[in-house]
Amino acid sequence: DARVTQTPRHKVTEMGQEVTMRCQPILGHNTVFWYRQTMMQGLELLAYFRNRAPLDDSGMPKDRFSAEMPDATLATLKIQPSEPRDSAVYFCASRGGGSYNSPLHFGNGTRLTVT
Amino acid sequence: GNSVTQMEGPVTLSEEAFLTINCTYTATGYPSLFWYVQYPGEGLQLLLKATKADDKGSNKGFEATYRKETTSFHLEKGSVQVSDSAVYFCALIVNRKLIWGLGTSLAVNP
Numbered sequence: 001d002a003r004v005t006q007t008p009r010h011k012v013t014e015m016g017q018e019v020t021m022r023c024q025p026i027l028g029h030n031t032v033f034w035y036r037q038t039m040m041q042g043l044e045l046l047a048y049f050r051n052r053a054p055l056d057d058s059g060m061p062k063d064r065f066s067a068e069m070p071d072a073t074l075a076t077l078k079i080q081p082s083e084p085r086d087s088a089v090y091f092c093a094s095r096g097g098g099s100y101n102s103p104l105h106f107g108n109g110t111r112l113t114v115t
Numbered sequence: 116g117n118s119v120t121q122m123e124g125p126v127t128l129s130e131e132a133f134l135t136i137n138c139t140y141t142a143t144g145y146p147s148l149f150w151y152v153q154y155p156g157e158g159l160q161l162l163l164k165a166t167k168a169d170d171k172g173s174n175k176g177f178e179a180t181y182r183k184e185t186t187s188f189h190l191e192k193g194s195v196q197v198s199d200s201a202v203y204f205c206a207l208i209v210n211r212k213l214i215w216g217l218g219t220s221l222a223v224n225p
Contacts, residue, residue, distance in 0.1 A: 042216075091159070093158070105160075
């Protein structure tokens with residue numbers, strides 16, 4: 001089964017440090033999403049890309065978060081500097097082309113703890 | 116605006132009990148409706164979907180019917196198992212935008 005792969009699975013860091021999360025979407029999927037999941041807010045869309053171009057990053061705090069797709073096999077989400085309120089599980093998801101009704105395929109997430 | 120409202124959890128059931136998780140929506144246009152499931156420590160995965168009114172989505176014994184007149188897409192299963200313990204998310208797509216509910220946690224006890 002093709003899967004979305006996220007690394008690292010867990011990250012503990014001190015506030016002020018840079019954090020980089022990586023995602024390998026399913027080969028051939030042209031849309032990639034970054035979500036943040038917390039108990040209080042549920043699933044929040046941070047950014048998404050189609051054919052590697054950013055289409056919507058309005059959910060992302062621009063002063064400290066950045067998302068890129070350097071190539072079709074890698075998406076990155078970077079936080080600099082990190083803050084305790086960034087502690088959450090970050091999910092990457094990808095979707096194949098053809099239809100907006102196609103299912104999203106999620107990775108298993110990166111659990112970030114900022115102390 | 117567009118929104119999805121799910122019943123609050125946690126829901127706790129005994130094995131073989133009947134499950135209903137309510138989901139209602141507000142949407143302009145003609146949304147497609149989805150249920151996703153998140154097992155512990157994993158990402159979400161699609162459980163079932165329905166793309167037009169009166170469609171019934173089904174998978175793994177779960178069912179949900181797209182009811183336009185009541186703007187609902189309630190998830191049901193006739194006999195739950197311990198392995199169904201997870202968080203269930205209702206979602207819709209309208210105007211190419213995906214909107215999520217907050218999720219409902221289900222715990223099934225043996």
